Amino acid sequence: MNERHDPSHPIPRRVFLGAAAAASATLVLAAAAPPRASASTLGVRPMADSPNASPDGTTIPSAASITDNGGHVWTVSGGVIYRDGATVGNTFNVSVLLWYGGMVYHCGTGGQWYVVLGDVWRPSTDPRIALSAPAGLGYGVNSHHDTSLSPATIAAAMAGLGASVLRVNTGGDTGTIGAAAAIAQYLHGAGLATFPVIDAGIRSGDALAFGSEGDAYTAARAIGVNVATAFAPYGVTMYECGNELTRDPYIIQPDHVADAGTKVVDFNNANWPIMRGFMRGLIDGVKAVQPGALCGINFCKSDVAAADALWDGMQPDGSGGHPTVRWDLTTWHNYEGDGDIFHIGTDGAGPSFNLPIYCKARYGKPFLMTEWNSDPNQPLTYRASYIPGQLDEFRTARTTVGFQSAMIYELDGGTQWGLTEADGTPLDPPYTAYQSYVTAHPDAVASLAPIGSTISLKASNGLYVSTRVNADGTAPVEAVATVVDTWEKFTVVDAGGGAIALRALANGNYVSAWQNTTGAPLVALVTAIGAWEKFRWAVTGGSAGLVALANGQFVSARQDTADTPLLAEAPRLQGWETFQWATA
Template sequence: MKRRQFLGCLTAAASSYVLVACGGGGTDALGNIASGGDSAVADAAAGVTASPNGTTVPSASKIVDNAGNVWTLSKGYVYKNGVKDSHAYNMTMLLWYNGAIYGENTSKAFYQYVGPSWKQCLDPRLGGTSADGTAIPPATYIIDKSNNYWTMSNGGVFKNGVQDRTAPSAAMLLWYGSLFYLKTGTGQFYVRSLTGEWLTCTDPRIAKAAKAGSFYGINGHYDYPFTPTQTAAALQALGCTTYRLGCVNTAKQLNPVVAMAKQFQTAKLDLFTLINYGLRDGSGTLYTSEAAAYSAVHANAAAIAKALAPYGVTTYECGNELTRDPAIILNSTTAGTSHNDFNNANWPIMRGVIRGMIDGVKSVQPTARCGVNFCVADVAAADMLWDGRQPDGSTGHPAVRWDVTTWHNYSPYGDIFNIGTDGAGPGFNLPVYCKARYGVPFMITEWNAGPEYTEANRSTYVGKQLTEFYNARQSDQIESVMFYELTSGDYTYGIVLDNLTAIQPTYGTFQTFVKQHADI
């Protein structure tokens, strides 16, 4: 089996240092002494005790830091041991707080001294990132993970004192899951997406419980070297109740899946079927249009549902990592949080394939549930499909509606409950976002550590991830998490080998967790 490709971890760009007052001009040469400078130098030489935490100039005449340096302020200029700091001017206040020197200028902007320059920041007395669930009112401000300062006034939303003119008139501003949610006077909620848009949603704080009985799952393949009976027994030994199995409408692939469905119906296990059509025809040529893509897969999806429905299959995943196809993602190292991450010309082809599979299933099995699959942090892709939008921002296109949101979350993508933007930047809670935006159950249909992990490290990762997933299943409607995979024929991903021998200690960690945490 081919090794799976993983998105590499990206690093955030380092923050740049800024001058306290750009373009102010007329600074005196470094080394000038302020009025009273001789006294400041004398104090420094004497090794005086550091000033009390929270000391300001004014009202104090000076600040002494932990190294014995003496800081003073005169006519807007900052002096350290009597020497003028050429990087700082137009200052109205100095602050000594938690072992650092801060300054406030005439524009009410705060800066921290990082020597020899100053870095813009917030007033440290406001505290760090606000607690999850902080709301205005009753709070008067919120600080996000990027150290931005958010306030509300007369229904307006302000970021660092600048009004966000795109925000609806707000009765409440909520910080939840590391994103901003807004409630209007009529009770409608909006979420501020990672592209800066305010999109309709529901209150993210409302807990939604998952359907019990299908939480623990695992992936397989139609061509595994063991029988349906052996597969069912392997799942039962692990404690899994859900099995993800993909196919297209060919006898080679569909017949083994139908045989598995028959066995699972008897064993009272859930077969979760991936309808595995992509963006190209049998010759590997990209479909020419949305209509052509829709037509090409509709009948095949209907045939798969018709074959499986008699054996109790009720949930289908329509497509596998289509947003990561090279024809769709412009740069595979991006996280999918921006509309600009995706190919505008080919976007309708993907939309047509997904719509064709969903409509094909429901044409023969109207009550079936259809899921749509995303990867990494593809919330921009999900939003565009849901809202009928294109990457170029145009609207009015067919809106895709799904019954289950499905996601893939491998270790290099980051923690799905604190996943970053383009592999960097402040993370956010992706399942909470999806719960509020789409209002349907959430499944993680593939998850695992990277193939480079040792089994000891993989075992630790599995225990940590299962704990996170399990703790969120009742609040964020996480219905199933499906480990990838039962066997990979080696030690890269599987939890057993091709002879069904357990791979330890990962197998034992998984099995023990399931026994100790009931799916109820």
Template sequence: MLMAGAGSAALAACGGGGDIAESGADVTGVAKAATTSASPDGTVIPSATSIVDASGNTWTLVSSRVTKNGAGVATGSSSPLSLILWYGGVIYAKNSAGTWYKNGSTWTSIGTVGPRTTAAAAPAAAAPLFYGMNGHMAYGTGIYKTLGPAAQLAMLKDLGVTNYRADVASDGMAQVIADALRGPFANSGVSILPVLNPLSCGWSPNASESTSYTLGYNLAVGSTKVLKGLVKYIECGNELDVALKISGNGSEYNHWSPTMWGSFRGVIRGMIDGVKAIDPTINCGVNVGIPMAYGALQMLWRGVTPNGTTAGLSNAAAIRWDFTTYHWYHSSGDILCGWNNNACQDVLQVLKDSFGKPIWLTEWGWTGGVDQGQTAADYVTKTLTEYRSIKDKYNLQSVMMYCMIDSSYGLIQADGATKNPAYAAFKNFVAANPVS
């Protein structure tokens, strides 16, 4: 079945394939537009007679069939086509039965809800964000790719998850998320948190601050253009602090590399600026991955550069974000009692006092390879109980478990089907403890 589908897709992409409603039509020649000026966003045929896309291709509707530069296009519809729409940089077609089709590497059906409706409705339809989950929706290979967005959404809905974190390192990965938000995730009550990952697109902690700024800015601009209007939150970076710690646990300024700091600061500042340049209404979050590395966040916030002293050097512009994100795993103990200088340190209180912003734990989970079976399930129940009980005290808005599918950390094993005992623990807790 999969092989047949792949063959049909390849044939259609090469201009072949046969659609019941699209064979034998009399297609008049329409040359590719001489100008590359695209039609206004939202242009519809009819009443327009043609649409020019961003690449200068001319689209028309002739004898109930879509044409591109005068050649008939196979959309996959079994009913006559009645409408073509240019929206959000994408060509869509609607047939007489009310089903929409989206142009891409191949045409795909997106159901009976049009893209203009889903794009507007997706953010507003989001449920409370508290119960979250990590996944890798935009990966080009592996189980997440095999399952696809609709199957992942079904798992999330079964668990009671309302906030799904997915990494983005290119415009193409952002497009996968955008397609999901316009498709299966539209009006589902499950939002997606894109996390920009410059480590996956060439960022080096040894680069100059200006080079890193440009890389972060370009990544954010490209991704946000694709996601604008679909997401309210973007996390800028993922555990970029790890390579910079040269001593201690990360809580003090002199624990951090003076030579690498500029690159770290630059890429984060670039990502925030890039997101805001495209859509200033999107909220940006910043994280660290080392358990006690709040010292790095404090330096960014206060405009301090490490110089080997406990005070650092106050010589940089302060960086501001809209929500503080943090990672905490079982191996680090209890986040309310992080061990620092032989004393119990309430890390959430430090984050609240330092930045005064909502807190998201964008990764939490058991210790992979150590916690298994019922031990992992018990940890999930215990941790969710704690986080729910303290969410209002610390303005803890979302806790996103790592992760849905993984051989060591997943509620579901790497085959994408076998559920670990922790799956039921998570699901049962959420069902019994709703958050409004």
């Protein structure tokens, strides 16, 4: 992550590359890039899309012509494509012309699809073919190797939010690699995934660190080897190789920072090979240790021209035949100020296009939004309203463009960017907005809970959770038993969507967090699984926590109350919210 700051506002963005890493004097580590300006204070770009644009999915034949978002009229005659009466590139034997996702595609009689960008037709697939991403990593958060949060606190916060993957940065030195790997080690034990971003760069201080593409490749490959060696033991199989490198001041032309995107000439031709070599080296280094690892290269804003040039082995001057950069994951950074990624402006303005659709058709890889958030200059209530709408867009795209993960920046960023304060305290209303959305739209994945097993739960007071029936017929769930008997046994039932239910062995009823009055304890009196009977099993160290999906709160064994009742009312996973479980 690089610092992003709108100069008309006083709030700076934290540099992702930690201060300790940036201070390293080695050639394999570079300081972060300077600030990237926001497009506007409200994060809105003028799209200038034509009101006469054809409906999405319009084809020739069928229609006589297609009008794009720029108002240009496309036709096909004798197998040749025309725009406003003039040919576009060298086309022949065109059988289908398609308007889709804000771009014009065509297919020839030979079956190969192409998409046009900058009057150049590039190979693609039919963009209408859906690409589906697997469940399990849909909801993610960002943090840093030098975070003040302990790994246990990070895991607890992620469990509370329903996030399953943490994106964490590491530089190229042993200090930052070790710090980030320690977080990954703990999260792995808690059943959570880590997505390292190798946040080393091509500069040493204010100068380029390498004199050639070969030098950059060699140094980066060594970094990739070291990072993968450190993270592989902890279940890490995906890596982001580089961080906003196409936006480095040695790569982006200084007078095109705001309007670059779909024109490759906006990037520095002389320095391009150094960046390309660095990216290739990181990928090859990781795969030297983990051949099956999935490596991503990230881009920003509407920078598909940079992605295309790397993918096709092109230079910004248009020359080809250079080494290609081929990634397994297409990763992107998109903040509110950059525009809507599904309706993003071309080169800082209009007309707009659907960037994930373009990437799917061009590269055919899963799409991950590894940094996103609202305008940090807006109040917390604004962020809370922005989060669910954005998550809804991302979730809908999972089965169409292979949208695999959305990792909000950031977990512990406080009022500027965070879902929690720097100490892990939930920051509302953004925290609750995120948590509520995830609770309502779970990322279906197999639970880590011991499904089908009969277990006991020991609270932090050393007593077992019991569902004994009182004389009045009530069955409050309390941590009061010194030994495990029938009332202290629960069968873990799969409740669907990654949720579980607990069925009390003594009476066959389900444990419910239904609150008919404030402070009402959990009860084991419900005969069927409904919303209040569903819990998320959160692993932390050698213990587990339970999140009531109906209200998003952790189940707590309140030790400041007689009989230590279990209540679903804790926003954080701490001592009272942890339970040791064992097969009973």
